[in-house]
Amino acid sequence: MGRKLDPSMRVKRGPGRKARKQKGAETELSKFLVDDEGPKKLSSRGRKRAVKRTQVTKKPKQEEKPKKGFSDENSEWLKPAQRKRKIEECEEDEDSDSQWEEEEDDDDVVKDLDHKGIVKDIDDDDDDDDEEMVDDYGADEGDEQDSDGEELLPIEKAARKQKKQTSMKPESDDDDDDDDEEEEKKDLKEDEEEEDTVQANIDETEQFKLPAAADRAKEGLLLMDLQTIHQRIKDNVDVLSHFSEKREEGKERSEYLSLLRSDLCTYYSYNPFLISKLMDLFSLSELIDFLEANEIHRPVTIRTNTLKTRRRDLAQALINRGVNLDPLGKWSKTGLVIYDSSVPIGATPEYLAGQYMLQGASSFLPVMALSPQEGESVLDMSAAPGGKTTYMAQLMRNTGMIVANDANAERLKSVVGNIHRLGVTNAVICNYDGRQFPKVMGGFDRVLLDAPCSGTGVISKDPAVKTNKDEADILRSAHLQKELILSAIDSVNADSSTGGYLVYSTCSIMVEENEWVVDYALKKRNVKLVPAGLDFGKEGFTRFKERRFHPSLKLSRRFYPHSHNMDGFFVAKLKKLSNTIPTAVKETENEEESTKMETAASSEQIQKPESKEQKPASTKAKSNMGKKLKLKQNKSGTPIITKKAGVKSENKKSDGPKKAKIAKLDGKTSKKVEKPVKKQKVKELNGDSTKEVVKEKKKGSQFEKKNIMKKKNLKKRMGKNKFKKLKNILGQDESGQ
Amino acid sequence: MFEKLSKYIGENIKLLIDRPDGTYCFRLHNDRVYYMSEKILKLATNISRDKLVSVGTCFGKFTKTQKFRLHITALDFLAPYAKFKVWVKPGSEQSFLYGNHIMKSGLGRITENTSQYQGVVVYSMSDVPLGFGVAAKTTQECRKVDPMAIVVFHQADIGEYIRSEDTLT
Numbered sequence: 001m002g003r004k005l006d007p008s009m010r011v012k013r014g015p016g017r018k019a020r021k022q023k024g025a026e027t028e029l030s031k032f033l034v035d036d037e038g039p040k041k042l043s044s045r046g047r048k049r050a051v052k053r054t055q056v057t058k059k060p061k062q063e064e065k066p067k068k069g070f071s072d073e074n075s076e077w078l079k080p081a082q083r084k085r086k087i088e089e090c091e092e093d094e095d096s097d098s099q100w101e102e103e104e105d106d107d108d109v110v111k112d113l114d115h116k117g118i119v120k121d122i123d124d125d126d127d128d129d130d131e132e133m134v135d136d137y138g139a140d141e142g143d144e145q146d147s148d149g150e151e152l153l154p155i156e157k158a159a160r161k162q163k164k165q166t167s168m169k170p171e172s173d174d175d176d177d178d179d180d181e182e183e184e185k186k187d188l189k190e191d192e193e194e195e196d197t198v199q200a201n202i203d204e205t206e207q208f209k210l211p212a213a214a215d216r217a218k219e220g221l222l223l224m225d226l227q228t229i230h231q232r233i234k235d236n237v238d239v240l241s242h243f244s245e246k247r248e249e250g251k252e253r254s255e256y257l258s259l260l261r262s263d264l265c266t267y268y269s270y271n272p273f274l275i276s277k278l279m280d281l282f283s284l285s286e287l288i289d290f291l292e293a294n295e296i297h298r299p300v301t302i303r304t305n306t307l308k309t310r311r312r313d314l315a316q317a318l319i320n321r322g323v324n325l326d327p328l329g330k331w332s333k334t335g336l337v338i339y340d341s342s343v344p345i346g347a348t349p350e351y352l353a354g355q356y357m358l359q360g361a362s363s364f365l366p367v368m369a370l371s372p373q374e375g376e377s378v379l380d381m382s383a384a385p386g387g388k389t390t391y392m393a394q395l396m397r398n399t400g401m402i403v404a405n406d407a408n409a410e411r412l413k414s415v416v417g418n419i420h421r422l423g424v425t426n427a428v429i430c431n432y433d434g435r436q437f438p439k440v441m442g443g444f445d446r447v448l449l450d451a452p453c454s455g456t457g458v459i460s461k462d463p464a465v466k467t468n469k470d471e472a473d474i475l476r477s478a479h480l481q482k483e484l485i486l487s488a489i490d491s492v493n494a495d496s497s498t499g500g501y502l503v504y505s506t507c508s509i510m511v512e513e514n515e516w517v518v519d520y521a522l523k524k525r526n527v528k529l530v531p532a533g534l535d536f537g538k539e540g541f542t543r544f545k546e547r548r549f550h551p552s553l554k555l556s557r558r559f560y561p562h563s564h565n566m567d568g569f570f571v572a573k574l575k576k577l578s579n580t581i582p583t584a585v586k587e588t589e590n591e592e593e594s595t596k597m598e599t600a601a602s603s604e605q606i607q608k609p610e611s612k613e614q615k616p617a618s619t620k621a622k623s624n625m626g627k628k629l630k631l632k633q634n635k636s637g638t639p640i641i642t643k644k645a646g647v648k649s650e651n652k653k654s655d656g657p658k659k660a661k662i663a664k665l666d667g668k669t670s671k672k673v674e675k676p677v678k679k680q681k682v683k684e685l686n687g688d689s690t691k692e693v694v695k696e697k698k699k700g701s702q703f704e705k706k707n708i709m710k711k712k713n714l715k716k717r718m719g720k721n722k723f724k725k726l727k728n729i730l731g732q733d734e735s736g737q
Numbered sequence: 738m739f740e741k742l743s744k745y746i747g748e749n750i751k752l753l754i755d756r757p758d759g760t761y762c763f764r765l766h767n768d769r770v771y772y773m774s775e776k777i778l779k780l781a782t783n784i785s786r787d788k789l790v791s792v793g794t795c796f797g798k799f800t801k802t803q804k805f806r807l808h809i810t811a812l813d814f815l816a817p818y819a820k821f822k823v824w825v826k827p828g829s830e831q832s833f834l835y836g837n838h839i840m841k842s843g844l845g846r847i848t849e850n851t852s853q854y855q856g857v858v859v860y861s862m863s864d865v866p867l868g869f870g871v872a873a874k875t876t877q878e879c880r881k882v883d884p885m886a887i888v889v890f891h892q893a894d895i896g897e898y899i900r901s902e903d904t905l906t
Contacts, residue, residue, distance in 0.1 A: 425774075425793055440784060
């Protein structure tokens with residue numbers, strides 16, 4: 001049994017022979033370590049540093065004081081032990097010379113004092129370690145704390161010094177510079193002599209200095225200490241939030257951001273794609289909260305099965321088994337959150353008897369939003385493992401009928417198990433691909449679609465998502481979700497007396513999988529968003545980056561792990577207005593125009609928010625006409641919000657004198673005008689339309705082909721001059737023809 | 738299959754079929770017997786055979802040799818109509834849930850006049866149904882035998898939900 005050199009370790013106190021005699025390793029070592037350091041000479045650098053120190057230490061001390069400085073005359077040489085941590089952090093900060101020098105000052109003082117009962121005149125309120133030690137000694141030794149705290153430093157310094165002497169010294173000096181620069185409050189470009197000021201200034205990061213590019217490259221080669229990175233992240237965020245005050249001259253915001261991005265990737269182990277996406281979604285401080293929340297698990301929650309028992313009784317029974325639990329919240333009458341348990345929660349006799357179900361808190365929400373009534377027919381398109389299905393059944397009291405479907409046969413077994421265990425009798429379980437659904441069976445009163453997603457909301461459950469998701473995955477999920485939501489809408493019976501509702505939910509926080517999919521559905525079918533009935537949660541986005549969504553997207557709800565302490569989730573409730581699938585509207589208009597226009601028009605139409613038209617090949621109208629039609633078709637009557645600014649500008653242009661021209665248009669210019677917009681929109685629509693566009697080109701004239709190529713390269717928005725040019729071309733065409 | 742059922746609930750089978758909220762029926766699908774209301778049956782006919790996984794509640798299945806084996810999933814329906822019940826002491830609850838037979842030492846109560854090899858439903862002391870079994874001894878004999886003798890043969894218990902999830906379907 002060796003003595004531990006751990007300042008937080010309590011040494012024996014109280015009456016007893018040994019308590020007084022052995023004060024712990026720290027104090028013992030301090031005796032001879034002090035001697036070691038005594039005769040140490042200052043190196044040239046050390047001397048320089050000492051000089052610098054005298055110049056600079058005044059400032060940091062002043063600032064330290066309000067924060068945590070010592071309040072008496074010794075504050076100048078006696079620094080809070082917190083420094084020790086920083087010193088530990090900056091492993092690369094190895095210029096131990098400076099350390100030794102500082103310690104020298106301390107040691108000198110220490111030496112002067114009685115080493116047994118070193119009188120310390122300082123308040124160590126802020127010194128955590130010291131506080132612990134206060135009680136450890138007798139009255140006359142109460143002052144040893146600070147010196148103990150600092151004694152460790154010499155010990156550690158000794159160890160490190162040895163390490164360093166074996167490792168490469170010059171390299172570490174360079175690293176020191178890198179780290180120091182970040183943490184120092186400096187106006188000048190430094191040399192290594194600034195390191196001591198780093199230690200002194202460690203608590204102030206008034207100026208967070210960006211390391212130069214060269215330094216950063218070097219960092220990549222050497223392993224950075226996580227603590228350092230974490231500190232750097234904090235500093236960076238601090239600077240970015242008060243950019244005008246705290247920025248460094250000549251450094252752009254983007255530089256800070258890119259440094260932050262790479263730091264976050266390293267510290268939290270995400271891939272850069274995901275970090276960029278998250279940075280777009282959240283503000284910086286929220287981002288840090290979100291990332292931190294993803295590191296820890298959400299609390300375990302269970303749902304009482306009201307078909308078999310009551311929450312009160314279940315809680316009682318579980319408490320008797322030794323489970324520590326609480327009701328989930330005001331918003332749920334059946335949820336319980338488990339803090340800890342002496343028995344496995346998934347194996348109690350109550351669980352086996354089907355009195356409760358292990359379910360995440362966020363999974364309660366879509367079912368609560370859907371609120372199926374007794375006697376209805378309900379479809380759950382993506383049912384595995386069956387938590388939501390069984391919740392619906394208990395809300396319906398085993399009346400009516402539930403069809404639980406899942407595409408994965410393996411996971412269906414768990415659905416069967418859960419359904420039987422919880423005593424659900426009105427369920428039919430089948431194994432279809434959700435997209436086939438309206439054909440198999442339709443006319444449900446309500447449909448729940450908990451779509452398969454990228455899982456970015458449940459990173460705490462599955463950390464692999466941090467690294468293995470990229471652009472393609474998200475788009476693939478989004479595509480599947482769009483198909484599923486259309487099938488789901490088609491399976492709802494709009495004329496149902498009690499229902500006609502669909503709830504779309506995902507366990508993801510990506511806009512591409514959430515708002516975008518719902519917006520797509522709004523365009524393609526006769527549905528509208530209705531309030532979800534959940535009074536907490538953040539509203540969904542109505543615009544995001546360059547995309548614009550329908551304003552009713554406000555009614556959808558987003559939940560985050562860091563703000564609601566449940567898995568990231570998205571819920572949207574839709575009501576089907578009519579069973580008819582909107583078909584292409586433009587058949588009547590401008591048929592001469594065209595063949596080429598079709599595709600242009602269709603894709604463009606799709607872009608208009610209120611339109612409920614289908615995409616299909618048959619649309620022929622020009623943009624203006626199409627718009628008019630759409631306006632007519634608008635059932636909700638909300639103002640048209642164009643998806644892209646480019647579209648807006650284009651529409652404005654077409655509204656004017658262009659209208660007539662476009663109406664006459666042969667297709668060239670209008671194509672030009674619309675195609676670029678179309679192309680992008682088409683792309684947004686997952687490329688199906690692009691195919692259609694290509695296919696539907698009836699006239700294979702060279703000019704058109706040329707235009708197609710051109711369009712691909714054209715910008716969304718047309719400049720004034722271009723517009724004029726087009727006009728001219730139009731004029732020429734007309735005159736030519 | 739009805740024979741098996743009647744072992745446990747006797748003539749109460751009728752109660753299973755004619756329920757106040759509509760007629761229920763048993764249907765055979767893929768060697769398994771499902772119990773469901775007629776309404777559900779109608780809707781389930783839309784689903785093709787190979788895609789249909791389960792309807793209503795599965796009561797049991799026919800083995801390869803055409804013997805009917807009652808599953809634990811039928812417990813909810815059998816329990817209220819059970820004619821002969823056995824109560825198990827808390828200590829031996831877990832043992833039964835693991836699939837072991839019940840010994841005399843774990844026996845709490847038993848209904849009178851239980852004949853040998855009679856189908857019984859096993860309850861815990863808090864009246865939570867745990868499963869079913871077959872009485873190994875008559876009630877009289879149970880009083881006489883030594884504590885280590887088996888009094889109820891295990892047939893199905895709710896622990897199976899975890900142990901053999903896959904076999905439920």
